[in-house]
Amino acid sequence: MNLWQKGKRRMLRSVRIRSLKDTSLRLGTPVFLVLMGLVVCLLWGVWENRKLADKYIADTAKLYVDQINRDMSQINSELIYLLDSDSNIKEIPDQITSTDAQYYEMEQTLRERNRVLKIRYHEVQTFFVYGQKANVLITDSGTMFTESKGMTTLNQMLMSYLQIMTSKDSISTQWTVITFGDDDYIVGWYAKNKKVIGCVINLNLIFRTIRAKTEEYDVIPFMVDARGRVMTQADTSEKYKNEIIDFSKAGKKKKNATVYSYQLGTVGKINLMVLPGGGILENVLIMQIAFVVLIAVLLIVCALEITAYYHRILEPLEKFGQKLEELEKEQSLNDDGATIC
Numbered sequence: 001m002n003l004w005q006k007g008k009r010r011m012l013r014s015v016r017i018r019s020l021k022d023t024s025l026r027l028g029t030p031v032f033l034v035l036m037g038l039v040v041c042l043l044w045g046v047w048e049n050r051k052l053a054d055k056y057i058a059d060t061a062k063l064y065v066d067q068i069n070r071d072m073s074q075i076n077s078e079l080i081y082l083l084d085s086d087s088n089i090k091e092i093p094d095q096i097t098s099t100d101a102q103y104y105e106m107e108q109t110l111r112e113r114n115r116v117l118k119i120r121y122h123e124v125q126t127f128f129v130y131g132q133k134a135n136v137l138i139t140d141s142g143t144m145f146t147e148s149k150g151m152t153t154l155n156q157m158l159m160s161y162l163q164i165m166t167s168k169d170s171i172s173t174q175w176t177v178i179t180f181g182d183d184d185y186i187v188g189w190y191a192k193n194k195k196v197i198g199c200v201i202n203l204n205l206i207f208r209t210i211r212a213k214t215e216e217y218d219v220i221p222f223m224v225d226a227r228g229r230v231m232t233q234a235d236t237s238e239k240y241k242n243e244i245i246d247f248s249k250a251g252k253k254k255k256n257a258t259v260y261s262y263q264l265g266t267v268g269k270i271n272l273m274v275l276p277g278g279g280i281l282e283n284v285l286i287m288q289i290a291f292v293v294l295i296a297v298l299l300i301v302c303a304l305e306i307t308a309y310y311h312r313i314l315e316p317l318e319k320f321g322q323k324l325e326e327l328e329k330e331q332s333l334n335d336d337g338a339t340i341c
Contacts, residue, residue: 114140
């Protein structure tokens with residue numbers, strides 16, 4: 001075998017080894033890039049899903065609060081119109097008792113009208129007409145007098161509240177948040193000529209409705225009054241109530257929760273705290289994180305396999321090729337020496 005043929009064989013062997021390395025890199029690099037791209041896409045998807053869920057919650061709550069604001073605006077107009085035009089309200093005397101039969105028809109008409117208004121506005125717990133001089137309260141469920149027995153706590157406290165707060169005529173409809181017993185209520189009224197017409201909205205009902213509309217997510221609706229007292233659902237845990245108190249003091253976004261605020265008529269702001277990873281978000285996040293973990297495991301396995309392939313196959317093959325080249329060189333030297341002799 002001449003020197004040219006031997007050199008050609010060594011070159012071909014070296015080319016094959018380099019070709020195996022190049023092939024491994026050409027195959028391994030795209031796999032790594034694709035897997036890393038999947039990890040980045042999944043992490044980006046987690047972030048986008050969170051933003052999308054927050055936007056859905058915020059928009060849903062805003063639509064509901066906007067509906068309440070429209071209802072309160074319509075109620076304003078109806079209260080003023082009815083008190084100025086309803087002859088039955090004007091007929092409420094300065095003195096009346098439960099035995100005054102001549103007023104039964106007037107009372108029944110007002111109760112029926114209150115029922116109709118209550119059906120029209122779902123958030124309202126009760127509509128009422130109040131005669132301040134007679135201290136009589138006519139709601140959709142009945143007529144309450146000073147001497148009436150078995151009145152609910154709400155009606156008792158409402159009569160006391162109206163007796164104090166409506167001593168003067170109202171320039172416009174008044175709205176405020178007050179506490180009756182263990183519940184918080186929004187009370188709106190319009191007073192004129194010692195007659196009052198108004199409604200009561202259970203704030204807890206608004207909170208429950210917001211949570212029902214976003215039931216697939218973990219949210220806490222709440223309000224904070226001028227004294228800093230937190231008003232939220234009765235079943236809210238103390239842990240979340242403390243978080244709400246911390247937020248109301250800090251007045252800024254919490255690290256692990258997002259808070260949205262919406263103006264509720266002239267009453268104040270209703271807030272919505274969105275807890276991270278709650279409800280359906282938790283399942284989506286778990287699924288996406290599981291995919292990220294699986295891809296990470298796959299990347300590690302691929303890296304280990306490529307490392308093992310290099311150390312167990314390519315590296316020994318390269319060493320074997322080097323040994324062959326050394327043997328061929330020695331053989332070539334021996335052959336050259338024998339030829340010279």
